[in-house]
Amino acid sequence: xxxxxxxxxxxxxxxxxxxxxxxxxxxxxxxxxxxxxxxxxxxxxxxxxxxxxxxxxxxxxxxxxxxxxxxxxxxxxxxxxxxxxxxxxxxxxxxxxxxxxxxxxxxxxxxxxxxxxxxxxxxxxxxxxxxxxxxxxxxxxxxxxxxxxxxxxxxxxxxxxxxxxxxxxxxxxxxxxxxxxxxxxxxxxxxxxxxxxxxxxxxxxxxxxxxxxxxxxxxxxxxxxxxxxxxxxxxxxxxxxxxxxxxxxxxxxxxxxxxxxxxxxxxxxxxxxxxxxxxxxxxxxxxxxxxxxxxxxxxxxxxxxxxxxxxxxxxxxxxxxxxxxxxxxxxxxxxxxxxxxxxxxxxxxxxxxxxxxxxxxxxxxxxxxxxxxxxxxxxxxxxxxxxxxxxxxxxxxxxxxxxxxxxxxxxxxxxxxxxxxxxxxxxxxxxxxxxxxxxxxxxxxxxxxxxxxxxxxxxxxxxxxxxxxxxxxxxxxxxxxxxxxxxxxxxxxxxxxxxxxxxxxxxxxxxxxxxxxxxxxxxxxxxxxxxxxxxxxxxxxxxxxxxxxxxxxxxxxxxxxxxxxxxxxxxxxxxxxxxxxxxxxxxxxxxxxxxxxxxxxxxxxxxxxxxxxxxxxxxxxxxxxxxxxxxxxxxxxxxxxxxxxxxx
Numbered sequence: 164x165x166x167x168x169x170x171x172x173x174x175x176x177x178x179x180x181x182x183x184x185x186x187x188x189x190x191x192x193x194x195x196x197x198x199x200x201x202x203x204x205x206x207x208x209x210x211x212x213x214x215x216x217x218x219x220x221x222x223x224x225x226x227x228x229x230x231x232x233x234x235x236x237x238x239x240x241x242x243x244x245x246x247x248x249x250x251x252x253x254x255x256x257x258x259x260x261x262x263x264x265x266x267x268x269x270x271x272x273x274x275x276x277x278x279x280x281x282x283x284x285x286x287x288x289x290x291x292x293x294x295x296x297x298x299x300x301x302x303x304x305x306x307x308x309x310x311x312x313x314x315x316x317x318x319x320x321x322x323x324x325x326x327x328x329x330x331x332x333x334x335x336x337x338x339x340x341x342x343x344x345x346x347x348x349x350x351x352x353x354x355x356x357x358x359x360x361x362x363x364x365x366x367x368x369x370x371x372x373x374x375x376x377x378x379x380x381x382x383x384x385x386x387x388x389x390x391x392x393x394x395x396x397x398x399x400x401x402x403x404x405x406x407x408x409x410x411x412x413x414x415x416x417x418x419x420x421x422x423x424x425x426x427x428x429x430x431x432x433x434x435x436x437x438x439x440x441x442x443x444x445x446x447x448x449x450x451x452x453x454x455x456x457x458x459x460x461x462x463x464x465x466x467x468x469x470x471x472x473x474x475x476x477x478x479x480x481x482x483x484x485x486x487x488x489x490x491x492x493x494x495x496x497x498x499x500x501x502x503x504x505x506x507x508x509x510x511x512x513x514x515x516x517x518x519x520x521x522x523x524x525x526x527x528x529x530x531x532x533x534x535x536x537x538x539x540x541x542x543x544x545x546x547x548x549x550x551x552x553x554x555x556x557x558x559x560x561x562x563x564x565x566x567x568x569x570x571x572x573x574x575x576x577x578x579x580x581x582x583x584x585x586x587x588x589x590x591x592x593x594x595x596x597x598x599x600x601x602x603x604x605x606x607x608x609x610x611x612x613x614x615x616x617x618x619x620x621x622x623x624x625x626x627x628x629x630x631x632x633x634x635x636x637x638x639x640x641x642x643x644x645x646x647x648x649x650x651x652x653x654x655x656x657x658x659x660x661x662x663x664x665x666x667x668x669x670x671x672x673x674x675x676x677x678x679x680x681x682x683x684x685x686x687x688x689x690x691x692x693x694x695x696x697x698x699x700x701x702x703x704x705x706x707x708x709x710x711x712x713x714x715x716x717x718x719x720x721x722x723x724x725x726x727x728x729x730x731x732x733x734x735x736x737x738x739x740x741x742x743x744x745x746x747x748x749x750x751x752x753x754x755x756x757x758x759x760x761x762x763x764x765x766x767x768x769x770x771x772x773x774x775x776x777x778x779x780x781x782x783x784x785x786x787x788x789x790x791x792x793x794x795x796x797x798x799x800x801x802x803x804x805x806x807x808x809x810x811x
Contacts, residue, residue: 219541225520275323290784317364327364360708401441429625566616576610581662581808588669618644668692676734750783
C-alpha cells in the first residue's frame with residue numbers, strides 16, 4: 164500500500180527576545196544545558212525550574228504499529244525508550260516491549276510477509292533523508308544498499324520473497340526502481356530507469372511476473388503503470404494525461420487491483436481498477452476521503468479508514484457482498500499502519516486527544532478490539548486533556564475554511580486566554596484531531612489556547628480545495644485564509660485578541676514568515692521552523708529529486724514571469740516589514756528546506772535592526788527527531804511564549 168507524500172513537520176521551539184536584560188537573580192539561576200549538537204544564537208538560558216515543571220509532559224511516548232510476525236503472531240512496534248524511536252516486539256497483548264534495534268538514529272521496519280524471516284529496516288543519518296535499506300538480526304543491521312544514495316522501500320511480493328524499492332544511485336536525482344531478495348543483496352536489479360523523483364513500486368502480481376508502478380506528479384495527479392519484469396516492457400494503466408490521483412494499492416490473490424482514487428469524485432474513494440483499461444469502479448460511498456486501506460491475505464475482507472473532517476473512522480467491508488460495518492467502539496482520533504495478519508486479525512495504531520498513540524488489533528469476525536500497548540504519559544492523567552472544536556469562517560472570496568480550536572479549562576483559567584496559532588506544513592497536509600503530547604502543557608498548565616487552521620491547499624476537503632493555492636499567483640490566497648481564521652478565533656469570547664502568537668514549520672514556516680509581514684498587527688510574535696523564506700532560492704536549492712515535484716505546487720522559478728511573482732510573494736522580499744519578535748529553528752541537514760533559507764532570513768532581519776533568534780541542530784534535518792534536541796527546543800518555546808503571551 165502506498166500513500167501520497169506528506170510534509171507535515173515536527174512542531175519545534177521558540178526563543179526569547181534578543182538582547183533583553185535579565186534580572187540578576189534570573190542570570191544566576193541554574194540553567195538547562197544545551198545538547199552538544201545545538202547552537203543557540205542570542206538566546207538567554209532556560210531556567211532549570213522550568214524544565215522541572217514541564218518534565219512530565221516531555222516524558223510522554225507513543226507506539227506505532229509496524230507489522231505482524233507471521234510465525235509467532237507477535238507485533239512489531241516503533242517506540243522510544245531513549246533518544247530516538249527504535250523497533251520493539253510485543254509477544255502478546257499488553258506484554259513487554261522488547262527492544263530489537265539499537266541505533267543512534269531513528270529506524271523504521273517491517274517483516275517480510277508470509278515468510279517472516281526477514282525484518283527490512285530503513286535509516287538515514289542526522290535527518291538527511293538519504294535512507295539506506297538494511298536487514299535487522301540479533302540487534303545488528305546489515306546494509307543492503309550503497310550507503311550514499313536515497314533509497315525508499317516500496318511493496319513486498321505477497322509471498323515475502325521480493326521487495327521493490329526506489330534509489331537515486333544512478334545520478335543522485337531520479338528515483339529508479341529496483342527489485343531484490345533482501346536475503347541476498349546480490350540479487351538487486353534495476354527494473355525501471357525513471358525520470359523524476361516521484362516513482363515507486365506499489366505492488367506485484369501474484370505470479371511476480373508483473374509489477375505495478377506509480378509516478379507521483381502532484382497531490383492531484385499520479386500515473387499508474389504495469390511492468391513486465393522479464394522484458395522490461397511498461398504499459399500505462401489508463402491515460403497518463405488525465406489528472407487523476409491514486410493514493411493506495413493492494414493486489415488481491417486473484418490479481419484484482421484495489422486502489423483509492425479521486426477519479427469521478429472530489430474525494431478519494433476505494434474501488435477496483437482494471438489493470439488494462441484503467442477503468443475505476445468505486446465501492447465506498449463515504450463523502451470524505453478514504454485515506455488508507457488494507458486487504459486480507461485471502462482477499463475476502465478490506466479494512467479502510469475514512470477521514471471525517473480531520474478524525475479517522477474505520478470501516479470493514481466484506482468483498483463478496485459489499486457489506487460495510489462501522490467500527491464504532493473507537494472515539495474520534497487518528498488511525499494508521501492498518502495491516503491484516505495472515506490469520507485475519509487487523510493491526511493498527513490509534514491515538515486521540517485523551518490517548519497517546521498505541522497499538523491495537525481488531526477481529527473482523529467478532530469486531531472485538533484488543534489493545535497491545537499502553538504508552539506512558541509521564542504520569543499525567545490523559546483523561547483531562549482538552550478535545551477540540553471546529554471553527555469555520557468565510558475567507559475573502561467566500562470560500563469556507565476551518566480549523567481545530569483547543570481552549571483551556573475555563574474553571575481553571577477564567578477570562579480571555581492567550582492563543583497560539585499553529586499552521587501545518589505540506590501544503591498538502593491537514594491538521595487533524597489526535598494526541599497533543601507535550602503541547603498539552605500550554606492548555607493544562609499555562610492556560611494558553613491552541614488553534615490549528617486548515618487553509619486552502621490542505622488535504623482532506625476534496626481535490627478542488629487542495630488545488631486552490633497552486634502556483635505563485637494563488638499562493639497568497641492561503642495567507643488571506645489564515646488571516647480570516649485568525650480574525651474568527653480572535654473574536655471568540657474566550658480568546659484574548661491582544662495576545663495571539665503564530666508558529667509553523669516547512670510550508671507552515673513560509674506561512675509563519677508571511678504572517679510576520681502581512682498580519683503582524685494581529686500577532687505578538689512568531690516562531691518559524693525549517694521555513695521557506697524565498698521561493699526562488701528554495702526551489703533552486705532543495706534536494707534535486709524534489710525540485711520538479713515542488714515546482715508543480717509552488718511554480719517554476721526558471722520561467723521569468725513565474726520567477727518574478729515568486730520573488731514578489733517571498734517573505735524575504737518584504738523582510739523590512741518584520742517588526743515583531745521572531746524565533747527561527749533549523750536542521751542543518753535538512754534536504755527539503757535547506758538551512759540557507761533560515762540563514763538569509765535571520766541575517767536580513769538582524770540587518771534591519773529587528774530581533775531574530777536562531778536555534779540550529781547539527782544532527783537534525785526537516786524537524787527534530789532526537790528527544791534531547793526536541794526537549795530543549797520545546798523548553799525554549801515555553802520561555803518565549805510565557806514572555807510574549809503571559810508577560811512573564
